[in-house]
Amino acid sequence: MPPLKIPPARPQATVMLSRVAHSLYWMSRYIERAENIARLLEVNLQFLLDFQGIDDAGVKEHWGSILASSGDDELFSTLYETADSRTVTEFLALDLRNPSSILSCVFTARENARMIRDQISVEMWETINELYLFLKAHNTAEIWAAGPYEFFRDIKRNSHLFQGLTDSTYPRNEGWEFIQFGKLLERADKTTRILDVKYHILLPNATDVGGAIDTAQWQAVLRSASALEAYRRFYVREILAWKVAEFLVFSDSFPRSLHYCAVQIDDFLRRILDETGARPRSEAARASRRLLADLQSLTINDVLDQGLHEFLLEAQKSLDRIGDEVVQTTMFYPAETDTEQQQQ
Amino acid sequence: MSIISKSYDPSTFYDEMFRPGGEIRPHYRRLAERLSTLPETEFDQRRAAVDLAFLRRGVTFTVYNNAEGTERIFPFDLIPRIIPAAEWRRIEAGLIQRITALNLFLHDLYHGQKILKDKVVPAAQILSAKHFRREFMNFSVPRDIYVHICGTDLIRDHDGNYLVLEDNLRCPSGASYMIENRAAMRRAFPNLFQSYSVRAIEGYADTLLKSLLHLAPHGADKANVVLLTPGVYNSAYFEHTFLARQMGIPIVEGRDLVVRDARVFMRTTAGLVPVDVIYRRIDDDFLDPTVFRADSQLGVPGLVAAYRAGNVALANSIGTGVADDKVIYAYVPKIIRYYLDQDPILPNVNTYLASETEDRKFILANIAKLVVKSANEAGGYGMLIGPAATRAEVDDFRAKVAANPRNFIAQDPIMLSRSPTWCDRSLEGRHIDLRPYILCGEKTIVTPGGLTRVALRKGSLVVNSSQGGGSKDTWVLNNDD
Numbered sequence: 001m002p003p004l005k006i007p008p009a010r011p012q013a014t015v016m017l018s019r020v021a022h023s024l025y026w027m028s029r030y031i032e033r034a035e036n037i038a039r040l041l042e043v044n045l046q047f048l049l050d051f052q053g054i055d056d057a058g059v060k061e062h063w064g065s066i067l068a069s070s071g072d073d074e075l076f077s078t079l080y081e082t083a084d085s086r087t088v089t090e091f092l093a094l095d096l097r098n099p100s101s102i103l104s105c106v107f108t109a110r111e112n113a114r115m116i117r118d119q120i121s122v123e124m125w126e127t128i129n130e131l132y133l134f135l136k137a138h139n140t141a142e143i144w145a146a147g148p149y150e151f152f153r154d155i156k157r158n159s160h161l162f163q164g165l166t167d168s169t170y171p172r173n174e175g176w177e178f179i180q181f182g183k184l185l186e187r188a189d190k191t192t193r194i195l196d197v198k199y200h201i202l203l204p205n206a207t208d209v210g211g212a213i214d215t216a217q218w219q220a221v222l223r224s225a226s227a228l229e230a231y232r233r234f235y236v237r238e239i240l241a242w243k244v245a246e247f248l249v250f251s252d253s254f255p256r257s258l259h260y261c262a263v264q265i266d267d268f269l270r271r272i273l274d275e276t277g278a279r280p281r282s283e284a285a286r287a288s289r290r291l292l293a294d295l296q297s298l299t300i301n302d303v304l305d306q307g308l309h310e311f312l313l314e315a316q317k318s319l320d321r322i323g324d325e326v327v328q329t330t331m332f333y334p335a336e337t338d339t340e341q342q343q344q
Numbered sequence: 345m346s347i348i349s350k351s352y353d354p355s356t357f358y359d360e361m362f363r364p365g366g367e368i369r370p371h372y373r374r375l376a377e378r379l380s381t382l383p384e385t386e387f388d389q390r391r392a393a394v395d396l397a398f399l400r401r402g403v404t405f406t407v408y409n410n411a412e413g414t415e416r417i418f419p420f421d422l423i424p425r426i427i428p429a430a431e432w433r434r435i436e437a438g439l440i441q442r443i444t445a446l447n448l449f450l451h452d453l454y455h456g457q458k459i460l461k462d463k464v465v466p467a468a469q470i471l472s473a474k475h476f477r478r479e480f481m482n483f484s485v486p487r488d489i490y491v492h493i494c495g496t497d498l499i500r501d502h503d504g505n506y507l508v509l510e511d512n513l514r515c516p517s518g519a520s521y522m523i524e525n526r527a528a529m530r531r532a533f534p535n536l537f538q539s540y541s542v543r544a545i546e547g548y549a550d551t552l553l554k555s556l557l558h559l560a561p562h563g564a565d566k567a568n569v570v571l572l573t574p575g576v577y578n579s580a581y582f583e584h585t586f587l588a589r590q591m592g593i594p595i596v597e598g599r600d601l602v603v604r605d606a607r608v609f610m611r612t613t614a615g616l617v618p619v620d621v622i623y624r625r626i627d628d629d630f631l632d633p634t635v636f637r638a639d640s641q642l643g644v645p646g647l648v649a650a651y652r653a654g655n656v657a658l659a660n661s662i663g664t665g666v667a668d669d670k671v672i673y674a675y676v677p678k679i680i681r682y683y684l685d686q687d688p689i690l691p692n693v694n695t696y697l698a699s700e701t702e703d704r705k706f707i708l709a710n711i712a713k714l715v716v717k718s719a720n721e722a723g724g725y726g727m728l729i730g731p732a733a734t735r736a737e738v739d740d741f742r743a744k745v746a747a748n749p750r751n752f753i754a755q756d757p758i759m760l761s762r763s764p765t766w767c768d769r770s771l772e773g774r775h776i777d778l779r780p781y782i783l784c785g786e787k788t789i790v791t792p793g794g795l796t797r798v799a800l801r802k803g804s805l806v807v808n809s810s811q812g813g814g815s816k817d818t819w820v821l822n823n824d825d
Contacts, residue, residue, distance in 0.1 A: 015568075017600050021613045115576045117402065122391035129402050174613060272613070330613045 018331050020119055023112040025327070028166075028182035029129070030109035035159035036100045036190035037092055040066065040197075040224045042152040045085060047220045051213060056084075065119055065200030069193045072100060094140045096302040102155055106131055112284045121169035126161060131158045174272070181268040185323050188261035192312040192319075194224045195248050198241075199309040209241075218244050230254045246300040247310055258315060259295040265322065266292050272326060284325030291318040347387050348379040352771050357505045358761040359773060360425060370825035371428045375541045377746035378407055379423075384769075390532045391422055391766065397531070403524050406579045406810060416519055419814030421765045425776060425796040426540075428523065435498065435506055435780065436790045438690030441680060443494050443782050446511065446667050448683040449637050450490035451641065453666065454480055464682050465675045469699070473663025474720050475514075476769065477628065479635070483652065485661045486559040492659040493552065493623075494782040495519070495794075497777060498690070500761035507693050507758065508775065511676070513668040514660060515625050518795040519548055519781050520586035521815055524797075527818040541822040543792035549590035552623075555785030556591075560620045567620040569593045570610060572601070574642045584625055598626075603646030606653040621657045622647075628662050646695050650752040670719045670753045671697055694756045698749035707745060707754040712738050714754040716745065729805060731757055760805055775799045777807050778818065792820035 495516025549665030560567035
């Protein structure tokens, strides 16, 4: 018998099409986005239920602040007359006219996954496809009737399941870098927006600061970022505005803090763009390094002096720039910009 | 109550499972025994589980002409079609004979055209064929293989004889459903596979990859093979991703490829990477807008130049459609005799050519008794089943045939064999065909079995998925019962 000939690994095993890389990136971003919106909505619906005393104007202002922080207030006002629990939930969760609604996110994530079905594991595909089939089989009225909490729980669970399966079934190759990069960019962006919600909520007067409603609102911010337990273990004592901000911006151990995400974003970005030198070569890497430098050198007092809202807006802009640059660079054929926009 | 104990009427057609007297054919006996112990409710549960699994796994095809543009599962029937070993040996030999002759025919057509000079096939029929690519005269395809992947449609007549209905030599589809069907059956009836010795089909993707690597212009060792798809909205997109995944090759769209200096590259995150072999699931017309249809968004400008330069191989080759033209089909028995000096093992369905004077007279006089097909349509479109058609439809086709004879053929209607099929709470006979897959690489290999398609509508003879067809798992046995 001749010796067993083991064929060498095929070269294409290491090659990744640009289109595939970007589908992985968007798939991952949209799943993370859906989960964050679900959390934000769930917590705030609960918050308003807990404070039955808030009048209609207060409710309107509360939802207005959430729309403003997510950047969707303009689109909302063209589609709905007033902002209340029902309309905002419908808009952010179920309205396909809103490209960032939970439903739109899941559909887009699934469409991207379908384009690269051959690249992801059966488990990943089935999770995203089952979620899609489930949502497709139910209309808005049915989801409301069953209670939106069930719906939010399904979205969050499926996102966790998907991310867990990605972790345990997806090879650690370039595709992995794009998946993580997309997820972390989205997560960092959403954390800044969740924190910014509080900026838009005006308290009736100064004495309310530190009062029951104020504290409950900061608690809601923490819960929206799945951060309440982690915060309590870190600071133990009461919930204070500046501490919440410090935790969500600067924590170097909490996985949803802006700083924690930025460290990893920088790491994956270096790998994707092959940035090995001390000085960055690309605009994306420069933006990332600047953001990281701020997050590692500033204190919460510096940030509050500058204005938390302004600081968060700048961070969002940096994250946008980093994402856009990486998409452009790895795409490297301008003819595809049109398609890219369609995917968003 | 079990599903087999209900009354079943084999009728007067050839029934795959029952002899005319109602006796079960030997190779179906163990299946019948198993089904007779299975309560209907349990059968239904397994059926529902299989459907759900297909949906979850996304084993779907996209339906055109549908406002929702939806993905649907390909209806699957749990009663398998079983083929004994001896029967299969004949089919296999017949298919290999046929594809060998067709590859020789294509080579001849694009080189010396001896067969036309010897007047075995009339030159006019070739020159008027829609898919004859005269631009490729005297071009030598890699390894002289034109058709690498062939899906031949077989039917059985009233006496159970296998006949060739058509050769699909361009981009035959369905192999993924063959493999998924087997996986579904293994999950639904694991024990049945222990009592039967069924030949494996799972090697299909491996064999396909080997056939593709065989074509690599610069050697197979470092060759990059890709599957070229029209994209996510194509009805067979599931199949494209399935095969690419099984072979471990990238699936690309036209926009992922670029041609530089007559060399094809794919656009990757690390830059341009050369491509050696393309398994294309796009028709000739759409491959390269600079050569074929200029409005094609699916193709790759310059691809044909790279192909001509011998820098990239295509499977199937360009121009194979001329040999599966329904008019040329009528000449295949002669083609087999001409190149191989053998009698065809698998006969054709008796066919009349509207372009021939005598045949045309016969067709026009007997059109209501015949099946009329246009020469280049697929998917069950553009055909008339005379005995089942209305008077207006018959008149319409008569006028079409008279106006454009080269575009039509007619055949004796064949009462396709039937297989017991689970229809709405009872077992009923439904007409079936068989599409085996033949791969031509270093060797010619027929995957044992294929895709059995079933016309689910009562009395229907059209098995195409676009026309209400479903499918069954196809078992080729290692022995005869």
